[in-house]
Amino acid sequence: MIKRWWRAAALTAVAAVALVYLAGLARLGEAEAEQLRAVPVLAADPGTELAALRAAAPVTGDDPAAALDAALADPAAAARLVAAVPTADSGELGAALAALAAADGGLDPVAVGEFFAGLGPERTAWLSVLYPTVIGGMPGAPFEARTAANRLVLTAAATASTAYAGPERPWTGDTARPARAELEDLVGSGREFLHLDPYSNAGGGSWIEVVGDLDTARNVAVIVPGGSAFLTSQNFEIYHDRAQSFVDAAGDGLAVVVWAAASWPSGWIQEAWASWSQVAARSLAAFTLDLRAQLGDGVAITLAGHSYGGAVVGTAETYDLEADRILHIASAGMGSDVYAPADYTEPCRPRYSMTAPGDPISYVQGLPYVPLLGHGADPDDFPGMRRLATGNLSDAPGAVDDTGLSLHDLGIAGKPVEGVHSHSEVFYPESDAWRNLLAVMTGEDPELTAEQAPADPDCA
Template sequence: MRRYKRTLVAVAFATTVAAGTTGWASGNAQHPVTGPPPGSAAWTADTSLGRALPDPASAAPAEVAAFFGSLSDDERQWLVHRHPLVVGNLDGVPVRLRYRANALALRGTAYERLAGRQILAFDPRGRGQVAEVHGDLERARQVSVVVPGSDIDAGTFDRASDPYGTPAGMATALRAAAGGGTAVVAWTGYTTPVGVGLDAATGKLAEAGAARLARFTEGLAATGAPKPVLFCHSYGSVVCGLAADEVNARDIVVLASPGMRADHVRELRTDARVWAAKDDSDWISKVPGVQLLDLGHGNDPTDPSFGARRIPAELAEGHTGYFVPGTDSLRAFAAIANGAADPAGAADPAGAGVADPTAVGDRAAVAGGSLEGVAR
């Protein structure tokens, strides 16, 4: 009988997806970009400095940071010019060197428009991956990382139409709301699903993305950055759920989430505070909060039974409206980014009421955030 019920659930769920009633109707299968940066073979074979260079496939970001710390400025610049794609993508390399290396790597490419910006990573393989820093990452008191969902790559990293549905637009809005003490990284460092097909309904791309996100945050720590806050949109929240026990984040914020591959925050095995936001008009609400084998992503993080702290999103509209200036969700995101949320004042998600980061009183001033006009 139990097997029969599970079969019925599986058939019903698969039929729902195939019929497109959840929004998962179309998409092209993607192959995740993994492994060390392009140009790594030439890098490891380079003996021009008279010593071995750290292997991009095996060296930890802390080892990379220590290696670059031992070089003279001339030696660092030598490597930047000989191996821009490796230096620009190697976690643990000093931030300014990565900016310089990626500016060189972007020249003559279809993404050359990004060359004048603070590009922390640029990988031309596949559909292209890119990470951009908004603010001063080397001096920031707080750091946030935006992890996007489907249809984002180097070509759609920013766009005039639906700007707040792109990582660059989200990061721009968050930095403006949070203020100058916060740096925000718009991170498109994994192969995202295209459309809302099978890739978006399964965990294959998210698993590859989780490993890359964990290494990226390890690289931030190796260069002296504070623990990041992760803002994970849509399928990006699946990535963050799988990476939660390795990213060493201060907070994990999921929005428009189809699930985190867990039924409760305890299953994420993280000490980070976990927050969730979803507006009533978001089509993601039609996605079933279940997981069967590799299909589906588990419980809705905004469901009280999941145990996350709920973020208000009454003023957000649709699937990409959470970072729009003036929304209650963006003001709450800025408060969390600045460390203003008080876990001691959060209501039990399973009990009466919900946790509200917009109601933490004067601690916001201490943390450098402003919550004026947030509580409604």
């Protein structure tokens, strides 16, 4: 009986691993199959067509900002706008928008930006109201239009979450479900999203959030979260608060973008597989091209990945991307199949790594190569890497962790950043580790560890 039980358990485990592996292959195949499509070119002025679309919309007004406010105040109108789908029936503009939406990200974001630049700011603003689902999720569309569109997406999703799914029942006729808390809390909050999909990741959601002002920032950091990067996870608020702590310290000179716009793993078993990072990396690399095009060359971009996010950042570096410096924070690795700087498109790009002593992530860094398993080389030993010191937590009277709890009440004020909890402690405000991360993001000189990775002889 015992032998049969163990045999059944072993077969079940092997089958589960095989299914995860095959799912990873399918996910990777989807990413490799993507080909950039041509961005439509409008042959005629779309003014007449746009006027007809505005006339048929559930909100009216001569000003797109006023129309947006009216839709936000009317959940039914917001829902109709979010459900609107452009078609060729309205004319050339509708057909172009339908083609852009059908490409599902398989577009050059810079070329998409040029398409909207040709339309001009006012017409683009109107499209963000008329077709918020299309514009809010469109890489390359102007950031201002995307944040406006995603306000409507958010309002409609929060309202929709109060309805009961399925046929009406006697107990649901005159009642409403509580709204999804993570959505309801965001409505009217003023937070800005360049991407917001409440239904991806099996309902967990995905997002790109801007913390700070991209218009005034001289430095912009893109932070890619670790595992379980879902709207429904605590990580959604935790990474926002971490980003806010850096922006508050740096002032208008820094903006932080939290990038979690992909399918994401959850738990150590899923996070051991490289397929999620391989698929997300392509989208992340494209986002940096979009970011550079919209920010211009005068803004320094830091691309940072924490934990599993480090593997996403590392794999993204195997594509063409825009970043002035790379920051691995307790990173799972340098990216799938990456074991030397020559595996990157820009081997000599400045790179920084921080892993505290005793951080459990060290057990998975630099594992031997196995297809689809693991995340490449150990960041701390990677040639040319600058290793950042982690130092101590703050012992100031008001010192808190990254959720606002008092370090003195927790009994950890002033202690070295090390051990199991150091994986998150590197983000505790005013700690030595946090200051070093901020220094990299703002282009200042951080404190390095005494022992450094070997230099890359091919980089001067």
